[in-house]
Amino acid sequence: MMAVFDTPEEAFGALRPVCVQLTKAQTVENVEHLQTRLQRVSDSALQELQQYVLFPLRFTLKTPGPKRERLIQSVVECLTFILSSTCVREQELLQELFSELSACLYSPSSQKPAAVSEELKLAVIQGLSTLMHSAYGDIILTFYEPSILPRLGFAVSLLLGLAEQEKSKQVKIAALNCLQVLLFQCECQDHPRSLDELEQKQLGDLFASFLPGISTTMTRVITGDFKQGHSIVVSSLKIFYKTVGFIMADEQLRAIPKVQAKPAVEHRVAELMVHREADWVKSTGEKLTILIKKIIECVSAHPHWKVRLELAELVEALLLKCSQSLVESAGPLLKALVGLANDESPEVQAQCNKVLRCFAERKVVMGNRAFADILSESLHSLATSLPRLMNSQDDQGKFSTLSLFLGYLKLLGPKVNFVLNSGAHLQRLSKALIQVLELDVTDIKIVEERRWHPDDLSASPKTSATQPWNQIQRRYFRFFTDERVFLLLRQVCQLLGYYGNLYLLVDHFMELYHESVVYRKQAAMVLNELVAGAAGLEGEDLHEERVETSKEELREIVTSVLEEYTSQENWYLVTCIEAEEMEEERMLKESGLQAITSGAHACQVPSFPAFSKPSPTICSMNSNIWQICIQLEGIGQFARALGKDFRLLLMSALYPVLEKAGDQTLLISQAATSTMVEIGQACGYDSLRHLINQNSDYLVNGISLNLRHLALHPHTTKVLEVMLRNSDASLLPLVADVVQDILSTLDQFYDKRAASFVSVLHALLAALEDQSAPPKVDENDSRPDVEPPLPVQIQIATDVMERCIHLLSDKNLKIRLKVLDVLDLCVLVLQPHKNQLLPLAHRTWPSLVHRLTNDDPLAVLRAFKVLRTLGGSCGDFLRSRFCKDVLPKLAGSLVTQAPVSARAGPVYSHTLAFKLQLAVLQGLGPLCERLDLGEGDLNKVADACLIYLSAKQPMKLQEAARSVFLHLMKVDPDSTWFLLNELYCPVPFTPPHCSLHPVQLWGATGQPNVYTANVLHLLQELPGPLLPRYCGWAGPALAEGSGSCREGCKGGVDNRSML
């Protein structure tokens, strides 16, 4: 290990020879010798000997005459080494070294930077930088006195030249860094003290002379070749804004006296000095604005995000420090910032938002009249050109324009009303929004897509409930395809709603909504977002002093918009071609609903053009579909905006939305369903069922009023149906009168609307049947002389069953089927009330017989089901009727048809006759069991069905026949057993005792026949011990008793094995 020279004495001893040597012979080797020695000298010792050691090096530099570059380079490097280990304590030395180093790069002959090697340039730049860092304490400040101006200026211009013109990236960056050091912008940790005000001013005065040079050069570098690398641009931007921000700082300029103090320097230097008085500031500001605009124009679209990030920093620094001196640049600067707020890089976005927030906190914009004016003006002019831009730009262009617009809105905050209050500008703005939001309505699928499960309201919400609201239906716009543009548009509208005067805006867009069907959808979209925005923003609010729309005001506004949306003209639009229905509705509509109640809704909107055209086009229907969807979506957004307050609006909103949930058009029903979910969540209901159930009074109100104009509201019954499916017993007292209305309406329209009514009745009865605990009638209430009034549900079921009697013979099969279902439910509900049920059953009977004996197979089957249900409560009544009126006919037809089906080919199963046979066979079994038929009638059934056990019959009929016997077995196992054995007896019967008469059964031929398979199958199913049955059977034979008892005893041992 080499010895270290700790003390100055030792060091001096070691260094002296090499210094002497170097002074004598200025060679690279000697410099290297010195440097090698130096490395073994301690810093403290070196500090003592600094001047001594520097001497030979400076001597070498100063020696006149041409020198080799290599030598200069090594000298500079050695010098740099010394400076990095020591500090310069004398101002004079500092100045001299500065000049000597600077001079290394200058060729006095050409008056230009010398054409030297890159290495030398780097070494000198490094040396200068190190020198400035080695200045001890406040020495550095005394260095920056006016007298240094020429020398400093020389160095600055040298470095600027290098930064701009040098080819080597390394040199460029070094030069830029060194510039920063010279200009007090160095970011390293070695400058602990910050400057006081006076010092700043002095420096500012000094640097002001360099401003033109630095700013123009930096601008040239920044706007230069994209390929030069982002770090150069970043550093240049930094130097630009730090220099400008320092020299043009409002704080400094404020302290500048009007008249320049006479500087205590020689005339030559004084001429170089700049006095930063008002005129200078103004003219400089103007020049800088040009440069800043150039920079922004070039850099805001720079491909590297770090450059754009630096631009954001630039805006922040300049706007914060120079808001007055650079007031003319404020517009472009803000625009740049706002434009970057939606940058694709998250870092840039974050920085911009930070800056925006910081501006808001410090009230840079709002507290500054000039800035606010500039912003308003920018927004004004943007609003003015917006329609044109939206028309001409591509998606990307639209995106940046709208981003900019959004940024202005964010920055302006509540002051946006200055712009909105100008009618012309609001007009422009709304025109642009309406124009760009125009939907593409040519897609034919929209009209065609149909909902397939009309009753399935509760199934869909689950899927949509999990989706956030933002998952709105995909829309197709005429003028753009980029989803982000739509997102921006929504944000713009929300911000307007948030900061703007909501009354003014809603009024304005409502007017547009009314003005033309061409605007209506867009206006509704805007209205929806305005309200959503007014309720609060998803993002953050940059301002504190926003005038909030109160809950009451918001509710008022929503109420009026809602009223418009759901009005007759805007809610009941043609969305599909139902020509006749349409015609009827149109007539009614045109007759006008201006009865005396219309006072409250005096605003009559001109009727939708579709009504005046003979047939609506696909486009107009699509347009209508979208309008309804948008309005539905809006109602959902309103609910979200109002939260629980929306409950007060349910009385008018719930009915129309539920009505649309049952719409045939897929898109509409989807939108309505998610709106329902939205409403449910906003109002705090656990489920759709809960929502409907808790508000059924409002629904009932709508239903009962609309039932009065059924032709106008043909979907009323649908709503009632959905409501019934989703509610419980508590609803009954409410619907009782509506049911009466329904029934009396049905009585008027048997022919026309029976189908929809019957489904309502079905839903109604299903609801009644569902209610396990009917509301109890208070016993105390009943007086002895009067019969207690019937429970509501019994009264309803009675009334409905009454109607079923008529409808059972409707000519439409679908209706007959549905009626049979309703009838079945009626019977179930009425079961405990025989006094009501029996007379009705009696009256229903003839019609029911018709269904059983003379109807479509489907009806036959359902009629059987009704009979079965009926059998549960009035078996006696039914049994005799059935056996008398129905059984003979059915049995007869089974018997006559059997040979036909036995001979028939495979096509037969498609015939009506086959289906009828099947239906009767399938229905008979359970009914016989339920009715508990007597032996004679059972035999009738069995006889008619036996033939169908033949293997020649179609398989399905065999199966059905087997099922009949399976039921018969349950009623009378013995006779069934006998009957089957008569057909085929698998085992010969041997009496258990010889005293018993041997049994001879018809089927006991032992020969398999057509019945064998089915009989065996059935016998296997027959339960119970055989013996008692056998004895019972053999009983009469015993009296005649004679013959082979021996055999009988033997057979009796295992008589069960035959089963």
Place this chain on the structure above:
Amino acid sequence: MAAPGHPPPPPDPQFVLRGTQAAVHALHFHGADEVQGHPLLFSGCQSGLVHIWSLRTRRPEAILDGHGGQCVTWLHTLPQGHQLLSQGRDLRLCLWSLAEGRNAVVDSVPLESVGFCRSSVLAGEQPRWTLAVPGQGSDEVRILEMPSKTSVCTLKPEQGAKLGMPMCLRLQQADSSPRPLLLAGYEDGSVALWDVSERKVCSRIACHEEPVMGLDFDPQRARGVSGSAGKALAVWSVDGQQALQVCRTHPLTNPGIADLALRPDRRLLATAGWDHRVRVFHWRTMKPLAVLAFHSATVNCVAFASNGLLAAGSKDQRISVWSLYPCT
């Protein structure tokens, strides 16, 4: 532009209140609640319950049960304080305190007549007020000073007048005179004007052939109107000498008026018909303006709110609320 052959559809109620689960026999609007400007609506029904409906939510806010399941025939609120009077066929007239969400009977007046005759109140800003109720004898009207329940007098027609039972009452006080007057409709179809302090009939007119079921009076024009079980409305006036005079009668399509009411701005008259219909007339000219067909059973009562809303209560258990020609 009504198409020929398509008359304008009948007007609809603005909304319908359901859930009383019994025939509605009494209706009364009370002011407007401070927050939203919606009045409260009180309804009394066959089953003895009084429903207090919020017209903001269209739902009952409270249900009062104070008449032992007997029909509530009359409801009235007092101008000061949150106090409600309810008359029931359980022979009780209850005074309810509704202040601060309370729903309690604070006092009651025993009645002596089980008829359907509704009481009447004369109340101003003073704490004392006057109450007229059907009296003990079948033809008597009792006047009480409230809230002390002091019996002031009993108004009994002179011997041999044979007016029958009082059917409807209306206490009235002319601006000029402090003396209270009572208008009473009787079973024989006559309307009598009583001077309460003198306990004598000032004037009487036999304007109906059937029992008088309801009457209302317009003090500004000194005119009143009465309806009966018969087929006509009678409009009569009271002159300076307190003499009743029939001005005109207005024939009805179907007989039977259960109740009638003048709108507070005295522009409209509404009648509750046994024919299930509410009829609206222009009060000054008695021109029929509308027939409101909604109910499916007898309409028992009608009431107007100060903001012009009309409510009708029916045997069909529903209360229909109508927004007619707006108030001016």
